[in-house]
Amino acid sequence: MGQIIYGSEVAKERRAALKEKIDMQRSEGRRAPCLAVILAGDNPASLSYVKGKEKACAEVGIEVKMMHLPETVSQQELENNIRQCSEDDKIDGILLQLPLPQGLQENRAIQLISPDKDVDGLTEISVGRLYLNEPGFVPCTPLGIMALLQKMGCSLSGKNAVVIGRSKLVGAPVARLLQNENATVTICHSKTHNLEQVCRQADVLVAAIGRPLFVTDAFVKEGAYVIDVGINRKADGHLCGDVDFDKVMPHVSAITPVPKGVGPMTICMLLENTYQAYESRRQ
Ligand code: NAP
Secondary structure, three states: OOEEOOHHHHHHHHHHHHHHHHHHHHHOOOOOOEEEEEEEOOOHHHHHHHHHHHHHHHHHOOEEEEEEEOOOOOHHHHHHHHHHHHHOOOOOEEEEOOOOOOOOOHHHHHOOOOHHHOOOOOOHHHHHHHHOOOOOOOOHHHHHHHHHHHHOOOOOOOOEEEEEOOOOOOHHHHHHHHHHOOOEEEEEOOOOOOHHHHHOOOOEEEEOOOOOOOEOHHHOOOOEEEEEOOOEEOOOOOEEOOEOHHHHHHHEEEEOOOOOOHHHHHHHHHHHHHHHHHHHHHO
């Protein structure tokens, strides 16, 4: 029977440690770290994510500068806002909530985020640093996955790691982080042949697909470490992951559940990245 690692608990511990660090800075007379959140439009999912991020920031003592722009905002206005935040000395981190409303050019906007404030790790400079294994900001979900593997007590050097999914936000960066830790990494995607067989070689299996209960016990090697990134809604309205938890759990060393797995770690890593930006700018 595998160990279940709850991201919600790991995140709670890490947030408490972060709050202590911020309280200490404040008690020494320094200002609070500040995260600028730029939200364009009223996409309900984005509004809800932003609300969650604001609440989490408030709990640890990070100030949020919220910039809610109208759905009809022009590319130029959006870019002016990002430039202003990049130049503002009192702002440590910038979060551009994605997706942007139709018609706006996401990539062009992202590149205007100052790399030392790029707490989502999305600029080309941050991506380049990750691929060169140089210090820089890493996207929050992959960072959370690495923290969960560490919590599982999984040493990565020399291990076979298989990542299902190659998205810019999750699959590709987590594969790079695993490789940077000396795992031997295989990246799978929708065109991969013999997926089950490839996955059965994995000591570490990361599922970031977006397909409910796709990974069954047939994909899993005995004793593997399994991270389920997927967030899917079942017909009954409940959330489930990409991994068929009940079938897989008896075979693993450790596994993350959905919900309460990777999701809470993503927000926690945003808080930690913001603090890191604050600290390195202060220094
Ligand atoms: P995405 O951009 O849609 O990428 C999905 C990846 O899965 C693609 O690389 C795709 O391959 C691959 N794929 C799809 N069907 C496949 C199949 N049958 N066999 C093998 N590979 C297949 O999604 P994403 O943004 O990476 O997110 C993945 C999941 O994680 C979603 O459920 C999302 O909601 C969740 N998520 C969770 C968090 C969190 O905080 N917990 C954060 C981000 C995302 P191709 O490249 O060939 O199309």
